[in-house]
Amino acid sequence: xxxxxxxxxxxxxxxxxxxxxxxxxxxxxxxxxxxxxxxxxxxxxxxxxxxxxxxxxxxxxxxxxxxxxxxxxxxxxxxxxxxxxxxxxxxxxxxxxxxxxxxxxxxxxxxxxxxxxxxxxxxxxxxxxxxxxxxxxxxxxxxxxxxxxxxxxxxxxxxxxxxxxxxxxxxxxxxxxxxxxxxxxxxxxxxxxxxxxxxxxxxxxxxxxxxxxxxxxxxxxxxxxxxxxxxxxxxxxxxxxxxxxxxxxxxxxxxxxxxxxxxxxxxxxxxxxxxxxxxxxxxxxxxxxxxxxxxxxxxxxxxxxxxxxxxxxxxxxxxxxxxxxxxxxxxxxxxxxxxxxxxxxxxxxxxxxxxxxxxxxxxxxxxxxxxxxxxxxxxxxxxxxxxxxxxxxxxxxxxxxxxxxxxxxxxxxxxxxxxxxx
Amino acid sequence: xxxxxxxxxxxxxxxxxxxxxxxxxxxxxxxxxxxxxxxxxxxxxxxxxxxxxxxxxxxxxxxxxxxxxxxxxxxxxxxxxxxxxxxxxxxxxxxxxxxxxxxxxxxxxxxxxxxxxxxxxxxxxxxxxxxxxxxxxxxxxxxxxxxxxxxxxxxxxxxxxxxxxxxxxxxxxxxxxxxxxxxxxxxxxxxxxxxxxxxxxxxxxxxxxxxxxxxxxxxxxxxxxxxxxxxxxxxxxxxxxxxxxxxxxxxxxxxxxxxxxxxxxxxxxxxxxxxxxxxxxxxxxxxxxxxxxxxxxxxxxxxxxxxxxxxxxxxxxxxxxxxxxxxxxxxxxxxxxxxxxxxxxxxxxxxxxxxxxxxxxxxxxxxxxxxxxxxxxxxxxxxxxxxxxxxxxxxxxxxxxxxxxxxxxxxxxxxxxxxxxxxxxxxxxxxxxxxxxxxxxxxxxxxxxxxxxxxxxxxxxxxxxxxxxxxxxxxxxxxxx
Numbered sequence: 012x013x014x015x016x017x018x019x020x021x022x023x024x025x026x027x028x029x030x031x032x033x034x035x036x037x038x039x040x041x042x043x044x045x046x047x048x049x050x051x052x053x054x055x056x057x058x059x060x061x062x063x064x065x066x067x068x069x070x071x072x073x074x075x076x077x078x079x080x081x082x083x084x085x086x087x088x089x090x091x092x093x094x095x096x097x098x099x100x101x102x103x104x105x106x107x108x109x110x111x112x113x114x115x116x117x118x119x120x121x122x123x124x125x126x127x128x129x130x131x132x133x134x135x136x137x138x139x140x141x142x143x144x145x146x147x148x149x150x151x152x153x154x155x156x157x158x159x160x161x162x163x164x165x166x167x168x169x170x171x172x173x174x175x176x177x178x179x180x181x182x183x184x185x186x187x188x189x190x191x192x193x194x195x196x197x198x199x200x201x202x203x204x205x206x207x208x209x210x211x212x213x214x215x216x217x218x219x220x221x222x223x224x225x226x227x228x229x230x231x232x233x234x235x236x237x238x239x240x241x242x243x244x245x246x247x248x249x250x251x252x253x254x255x256x257x258x259x260x261x262x263x264x265x266x267x268x269x270x271x272x273x274x275x276x277x278x279x280x281x282x283x284x285x286x287x288x289x290x291x292x293x294x295x296x297x298x299x300x301x302x303x304x305x306x307x308x309x310x311x312x313x314x315x316x317x318x319x320x321x322x323x324x325x326x327x328x329x330x331x332x333x334x335x336x337x338x339x340x341x342x343x344x345x346x347x348x349x350x351x352x353x354x355x356x357x358x359x360x361x362x363x364x365x366x367x368x369x370x371x372x373x374x375x376x377x378x379x380x381x382x383x384x385x386x387x388x389x390x391x392x393x394x395x396x397x398x399x400x401x402x403x404x405x406x407x408x409x410x411x412x413x414x415x416x417x418x419x420x421x422x423x424x425x426x427x428x429x430x431x432x433x
Numbered sequence: 434x435x436x437x438x439x440x441x442x443x444x445x446x447x448x449x450x451x452x453x454x455x456x457x458x459x460x461x462x463x464x465x466x467x468x469x470x471x472x473x474x475x476x477x478x479x480x481x482x483x484x485x486x487x488x489x490x491x492x493x494x495x496x497x498x499x500x501x502x503x504x505x506x507x508x509x510x511x512x513x514x515x516x517x518x519x520x521x522x523x524x525x526x527x528x529x530x531x532x533x534x535x536x537x538x539x540x541x542x543x544x545x546x547x548x549x550x551x552x553x554x555x556x557x558x559x560x561x562x563x564x565x566x567x568x569x570x571x572x573x574x575x576x577x578x579x580x581x582x583x584x585x586x587x588x589x590x591x592x593x594x595x596x597x598x599x600x601x602x603x604x605x606x607x608x609x610x611x612x613x614x615x616x617x618x619x620x621x622x623x624x625x626x627x628x629x630x631x632x633x634x635x636x637x638x639x640x641x642x643x644x645x646x647x648x649x650x651x652x653x654x655x656x657x658x659x660x661x662x663x664x665x666x667x668x669x670x671x672x673x674x675x676x677x678x679x680x681x682x683x684x685x686x687x688x689x690x691x692x693x694x695x696x697x698x699x700x701x702x703x704x705x706x707x708x709x710x711x712x713x714x715x716x717x718x719x720x721x722x723x724x725x726x727x728x729x730x731x732x733x734x735x736x737x738x739x740x741x742x743x744x745x746x747x748x749x750x751x752x753x754x755x756x757x758x759x760x761x762x763x764x765x766x767x768x769x770x771x772x773x774x775x776x777x778x779x780x781x782x783x784x785x786x787x788x789x790x791x792x793x794x795x796x797x798x799x800x801x802x803x804x805x806x807x808x809x810x811x812x813x814x815x816x817x818x819x820x821x822x823x824x825x826x827x828x829x830x831x832x833x834x835x836x837x838x839x840x841x842x843x844x845x846x847x848x849x850x851x852x853x854x855x856x857x858x859x860x861x862x863x864x865x866x867x868x869x870x871x872x873x874x875x876x877x878x879x880x881x882x883x884x885x886x887x888x889x890x891x892x893x894x895x896x897x898x899x900x901x902x903x904x905x906x907x908x909x910x911x912x913x914x
Contacts, residue, residue: 059760113759171714178711179728181781185743186731188753192746200746202756248638255631258619263639270646274842274896276869277889278646280876281653287666288601304645307638336630365736368844372877383738387849390742391489397746404739415734416727 031152033142034162035133039089040081041170042126046074046096053119063106070099070123077130086143090134097127193401200397213402223403225378226385229295230364233381236299237363238356241306246352249314250340254326267308275305275368283372293376301369306359313358317351318344354421361411382407472552473568473581482578484541485569486555491854496531496539496551503542506532521550528552556879597667604652605644612640656886663880676887685862685871693841693867696776700840703780705833708787713821715788716795733785741849744778748850768864771851775865779846787836794828795821830907837903838896844869868892 050071057064073095080088100123107116133139138155141147147155192200194209217223251257252264282301283292291297321344329339345352367383374380380388386407389400415422473484481500486493494516508530519528520541531551532540543549555566570578616636623629657676659669680686715726732740747753748764755761765771798821806816847853847870853863862871869892876885 056758056760059758059762107759111759114757116759168717168719171717171719175711175714175719175725175729179725182728182731184753184757185740185747186735188747189743200749200752202747202749202751202753204753244638244641247634251631251634255628255634257626257628257631257635258622260631263635266639266642266647270642272838272900273646273650274838274869274889274893275844276842276872277653277893278649280872280882280886280889281649281656283876284656284661284666284882285601285649285652288598290598300645304641307642311638340634365738367738368848368873372873383736387738387742390745390849395746400742401746404742408735408739411736412731412734416730419727419730419734 027156028147028149028152031142031147031155031159033139033155034159034166035136035139036081038166039077039130039133042130043074043077043081043092046070046077046123046126049119049122050074053115056115063103066099066102066106067119069102070096070119073099073127084143086134086140090131093127093130093134095127096123097131100124100127189401189404192397193405195398198396198398200395213398214406217399217403217406222385223406226380226382227407229374229379230382232295233298233302233370234360234363236295237302237306238360240299240303241310241359242352242356244303245307245310245314245355246345246348247340249311250318250344252311253315253318254323267311271308279368279372282369286373291373293374293379295379297373298363298370298381301373302363302366303359306362310355310359313355314348314351317348321347350421354418357414357418358422361414364411469555469566470552471555471566471568472550475549475551475570478549478570478572478578480573482570482572484551485571486553487565487567487569488555489564490567491852493555494539494553496541496553498541498543498549500543502544503532503540506534506540508532516553516555518551518553521552600667604648608644608648609640612636612643653886654890656883657890658887659883661881661883661886663877663882666882669883672883676884677891679884680887680891685866689862689866689868689871692772692865695772696779696867697837697840699776700779700783700843701833701836704783704787704836704840705791705829707780708784709791709825709829711784711788712792712795713817715792729788730785732782733789737782738845738849740782741778741846744781745850748774765851766855768855771855771865775847775850778850779840779843782846783836783840787832790832791825791829794825798824834900834903837899841867841892841896842869843867844873848873 050067053067053070054064057067073092076088076095077092080086080092100120103116103123104120107113107120138147138151141151142155188202188204191204191206193213194206194211195201196208196210196212252260286292286297286301289297291300325343325347326339329343334342365383366381367387370381370384371387374384377385377388382403386400386404389396389403471486475484475498478498479500482498484496484498486495496518510530516539518531518539518541520531520543521528522543528550532542534540541549541551567580569580572578613636616632616639620629620632623632656669658671658673660672660675661669711729715722715729719725749755750761750763754764762770764774802820802824803816806820811819847865847867851863851865853866853870853874856864862874866874868888872885872888872892875881875888
């Protein structure tokens with residue numbers, strides 16, 4: 012029995028030696044591709060600077076050479092390409108120190124030095140050199156296979172974190188910048204970060220000036236008005252669409268969908284004409300009417316979806332107990348639907364709070380601006396008050412962002428099912 | 434119930450059309466509205482040169498100044514060009530229409546040592562907004578000789594009287610009555626069923642929908658055949674297909690259409706690509722998944738106009754992007770750079786939505802499929818290609834169409850970042866204008882509402898055609914697979 016086992020094991024273990032590729036090879040392959048990828052934006056930056064493309068070209072050559080050498084398992088070329096990458100990173104750091112250190116140089120140098128140095132380190136290990144010259148012992152190959160199994164998920168997770176962190180940085184940089192501008196003195200859009208000179212003068216100016224309160228009040232009136240009008244129209248309609256199959260049911264549902272598909276621009280010009288003729292320009296009512304009907308189809312669809320999940324038996328029981336149609340709706344269905352109504356309300360509130368184009372076209376008088384148009388007016392071609400803008404935009408967006416994050420799950424569900432972007 | 438739709442269409446198109454043909458009088462001679470008269474006196478200047486008007490740092494128009502006699506150039510009458518200009522060689526005592534060459538470029542002639550006066554009515558000035566006017570005089574070598582600035586305020590002081598609202602009220606009233614009558618009829622038809630109760634619940638919403646959505650759309654289509662202008666609302670007259678001819682023959686049409694398509698496709702491809710990749714990364718077992726997800730969601734949670742303006746500040750010549758990249762570039766000076774930047778900013782804005790939507794779809798893919806494939810030793814890449822992507826397709830295909838329509842209609846990003854510039858000449862689309870931002874310019878800067886309505890209809894038809902072809906195409910590929 013034991014003899015049988017050992018005889019069947021023998022070719023397998025031999026296979027292990029033939030199959031074994033050190034995980035370092037995979038890492039170096041990924042590293043080489045990474046170097047090529049980071050060289051592409053660096054070339055663009057070098058072209059903006061009008062200088063320094065030679066070092067990047069060196070890095071790119073190293074990366075390309077490494078890919079080829081890894082394919083060929085050519086150790087000498089691998090060493091040369093690693094050295095090229097390492098040298099490119101060092102040169103970049105050296106030149107940046109001479110002129111001015113920018114974050115992007117630090118980023119490029121760190122990655123290339125780490126990868127190039129790592130490549131040299133890995134290639135000079137005895138294990139790798141034995142493997143490359145096919146002098147690896149059987150036991151070592153088996154241990155290597157086990158090690159690969161352990162290393163692979165770790166490096167995978169590390170790669171995921173590295174990619175995600177890059178995206179997080181890209182997301183956070185503008186936010187950090189605007190916070191810095193809000194707290195820095197002066198009205199310039201300076202790129203110098205630092206908390207040493209932070210003051211709250213801009214917040215002071217914004218909160219004690221009249222702009223913020225006027226525009227904020229307009230925005231609050233318009234958003235709350237939109238929510239109220241929208242809900243008053245959408246709740247009964249959603250309920251009826253869910254429960255009754257009256258004549259014209261299908262065509263009315265279809266017309267809701269159709270409105271959803273109208274691009275805003277086709278409505279913009281005639282809206283303007285109608286509002287102007289009716290004297291509704293520069294009023295809150297004009298915006299409320301326009302917004303509530305824009306959000307209406309989505310609200311109706313979302314509420315209909317909710318009402319569909321409420322069992323009909325509830326209403327039948329209520330009817331048996333002598334409730335009229337309206338009181339069934341009012342006393343039984345509405346209280347059950349409060350969560351869905353809250354999310355719909357939040358959606359129409361946020362949509363109205365953030366809308367820009369209609370507010371820009373309809374309310375041209377600065378005392379009737381909503382916050383979006385008012386904030387944008389701080390940054391005009393003639394004069395840009397970046398400090399005040401930054402402070403006010405932090406005050407405006409903080410509650411919105413918190414609401415969004417707090418309700419993200421239900422909002423996202425509703426939004427992606429109803430196909431509307433906030 | 435097919436005829437139901439046509440009844441609605443017919444009954445409410447009727448009053449719209451009749452409202453248009455009512456002849457409403459209004460004072461169309463109210464000059465000054467969205468027009469500013471500028472008089473410039475130039476003393477002690479010799480040789481040739483040019484005079485430029487800039488409104489809020491945007492080039493508006495120029496007059497070429499030539500020392501000598503007027504050649505064979507024509508002197509168009511008032512109203513033939515965007516800007517009416519006059520010159521005078523005796524301190525504005527008698528004005529004569531300015532000379533223009535075959536391209537419409539204005540030329541002012543003088544013989545030294547006289548004083549030269551130039552007077553222009555600048556069109557397209559926003560109302561109720563302070564604008565900085567600067568007049569720049571350049572000498573023969575294109576070098577700035579002198580500059581003078583002024584502030585234009587309150588051009589809305591000379592607004593024409595508000596237009597008569599009765600035709601619109603009449604149209605709205607008759608539509609409302611028609612709808613109510615229609616619901617009455619439907620209720621009578623359903624009188625024997627419980628379903629009749631539903632109609633009363635739907636009526637308010639449907640009334641609002643028809644009055645505030647269908648009526649304006651129909652009105653817009655009617656408008657596109659008229660010469661409606663912001664200066665003379667209520668005074669429209671039909672001009673047939675003239676607006677549509679204008680749209681298709683206007684200089685920038687193909688250029689704007691091309692950039693709109695580049696803008697839309699690039700954005701959608703990157704939104705879906707990056708969003709999908711991030712969704713798949715977050716689908717794995719990663720530590721701090723919730724933190725990553727929340728942080729990556731921020732561009733969607735922040736109001737988009739704020740993010741766009743923040744990016745505008747970041748791209749400022751002294752802004753953070755230049756500091757981080759160690760460059761000193763004005764990112765919005767060249768057309769290609771500006772186009773790249775607006776697209777990058779919009780990619781930043783749009784990725785989270787796609788990420789979350791695709792994330793939702795990924796969660797609905799059964800785990801077992803992947804487990805089974807893993808046991809069989811299928812590689813990550815093959816699993817992505819043969820399991821994940823085919824199962825994502827039913828979600829991503831309509832999502833991409835939605836993204837297409839939104840991006841096509843995305844106004845905020847370009848309006849706030851570049852306002853269509855660079856190379857923004859009056860009456861022509863700028864380097865980064867897409868269709869929708871250009872329509873805004875036509876309607877609310879130039880004030881040509883009829884022409885803008887025609888542009889809107891053309892855009893609408895293009896979007897409809899694209900959606901139809903896309904749905905058709907994706908169904909065909911589905912069938913083939």
